[in-house]
Amino acid sequence: MAQVLEFKLPDLGEGLTEAEIVRWLVSVGDVVAVDQPVVEVETAKAMVEVPCPYGGVVTARYGEEGTELPVGAPLLTVAVGASDPADVSDTAPAPATAATPRAAAPAPAAAPAPGPTPARASASASASASASDETSGNVLVGYGTGAPAARRRRVRRAPLSASPAAPALVREPVNGAAGPVPVVSPLVRRLAREHGVDLRGLTGTGRDGLILRCDVEQAIHRGATQTPSAVSAPAPATAPAPVMAPTASPSPAPAPAAASPSARPGVTRVPLRGVRGAVADKLTRSRREIPDATCWVDADATELLAARRAMNAAGGAKISLLAVFARICTAALARHPELNSTVDLAAREIVRLPEVHLGFAAQTDRGLVVPVVRDAQARSAESLSAEFARLTEAGRSGTLTPGELTGGTFTLNNYGVFGVDGSTPIINHPEAAMLGIGRIVPKPWVHEGELAVRQVVQLSLTFDHRVCDGGTAGGFLRYVADCVEQPAVLLRTL
Known part of the structure; x- marks a missing residue:
């Protein structure tokens, strides 16, 4: 006889406590295999396909597309041991094909009789033990059929009741x-x-x-x-x-004047959640905590563009302009390590970091994301180009993992792709600085004592004034500009 097991939204790591259902990949009555993806969810970090550790027939789904669920809330139930929907007609919960939007509990939670929840929990426990051949035993960030639910990081857990299904x-x-x-x-x-x-x-x-x-x-x-x-x-x-x-x-007229703005015709309310919500939270915290300052300089990039054309003409993998700037940036950070740091407010210390995990801003259909290139200081221009291309494609397709979006120590922001010359960006908290690159455009420029048309770029450095003063920030930016104007300067530091 088929036994119904409940699959809950797992802990997706990185301290995430909730996720939004973007798209169901299965319907009630579908037969699913062990570890088959059943739902696509969006967290504050990335889009994730969640696999189900049980094999059988889907008997219920909890949550419509667009519903936000907390970690530990039921996602679906699976009749383990059944291979056909007709085999589970007696075991499937009657109307629970979907829960009310934004509700984290299925219909039985509202029933007056307290018995069903413990009964179903005990049945699930016994079914899990007896149907081990129908489950994978694999673990995805702390959940799996062979291990208890993991604790969420950064959040203190305390059970609401004795029920093992109670969320944190x-x-x-x-x-x-x-x-x-x-x-x-x-x-x-x-x-x-x-x-x-x-x-x-x-x-x-x-x-x-x-x-x-x-x-x-x-x-x-x-x-x-x-x-x-x-x-x-x-x-x-x-x-x-x-x-x-x-x-x-x-x-009698004050009431309409004090009405909520959302009651007016044409007003649209957009929830701040998912990636957009995470960006809003991080930028707000950065603006609140970091006393930032910005300095900028114009540089003649004509020789840099010529050097890149020569490198690409020599054969081999193509080197992107962003990779060339990244190589210059890591060399500048080696000379000015103060900017590759973070501030520990609790200890009142500046923590200088030995590795450069270089984030770069990328605009996608889901909003602004900042993928991170690990150990950028140890990579060649070709390696940086390949990694930039891989992470950019993953960002556009929504397949970046939380680990690829966190842990940056310095950010490179190429806002020249938007056709603008300069910007005063907000630092990507908890980093200490961000290098901005404007568009490269032909401008009149004094070159070797004569007026000429040269390819000019505006560079800007936004930095945390707690980690260094203007002298250090200016020295960093001047070195970057020198490398742009005379790429041979970079060769002397390699």
Whole structure:
């Protein structure tokens, strides 16, 4: 007889606590193989195809496309031991083909009888033990059929109940009161704090009362819609009714003026989540914490372009212009290691890093991403070109892994591809500096004492003023400009 096992959204690593369902790859009634991808989700880091560790027939899916689920929430159920949908007609949950959008718990969680959840948990446990031949035993970032669920990093876990299916929570005292508040993630906690929502006054719609982002957003919306109506609301019982009537009647119009901006026609609300939300959080933190400054210089890139053409004409793999700038950048960081560092606020220390993990800004259909080239200081121009091309293609296809988007120590930003000359970018926290490259365009330039048309580029360096002063930043940028104008300068440092 087929036994139904529940597959939950696994821990996807890098401290991620939630993911959005982008596309279901299977439907209810489909037969899935062990480790077959069943859903495509988007996290704050990347798009991920999630494989199911069970083989059998899909009996239920939880969550429509666009639904955001916390780690540990049910994704789907699989009848293990069945090879045909007809074999699981008696074991499949009746109407649970999809959960309500943004709800992290399936329909049985709202049933009045408390029995089904422990029963299903025990059945899943026994089925997992008896159907080991139908599962892979593989582990994907802390989950698998042969290992218990892993703990999420950077988040303190505390079970809401004795149920093994209870998701993780963060305990936080609110308004000075003691006791745990079941919140699904720090992002939800911060959202509540920024909008003045008391978490203790909310009833979570997640499993075992877990407070989800949608609960906080609904509370914010209720507060926005109730504010204007409070002006014209009847007075409380303690105030005499005849006094309030003549006072409120002359001014019936304030309510429309105070209406929420989203109520106006044509207003569109775009959720800050996924990659866009991660970018917003990181840039906000950078602007809040880092006292940045920017210096810039124009450089004659005519000789650099000629040197690159000569290298590519010699045969072999083609070398990109970005790779040439990256090679110059790593040489400059070797001379000015202060800029390849980070600031430890807790210890009040500047931490200088020995390796250069070079991030580069890449615009994709999903927004701005910053893939990271590991150990860029040890790579040749050809190796850098190949890695830039690989990571750029992965960014456009949405297949970058979280590890390829984190750990950078310095960022190279080629905003010249947008047709602009200069910029004052925001530093990619927790790094200490970013080199910007503008477009290379022909301009009048004094060359060897005469006016000539040369290929000119504007270079800018945005740096954390805590790690160095203007002298160091200026020295770094001047060295980069010297290498651009006279590539032989770079050869002397190799």
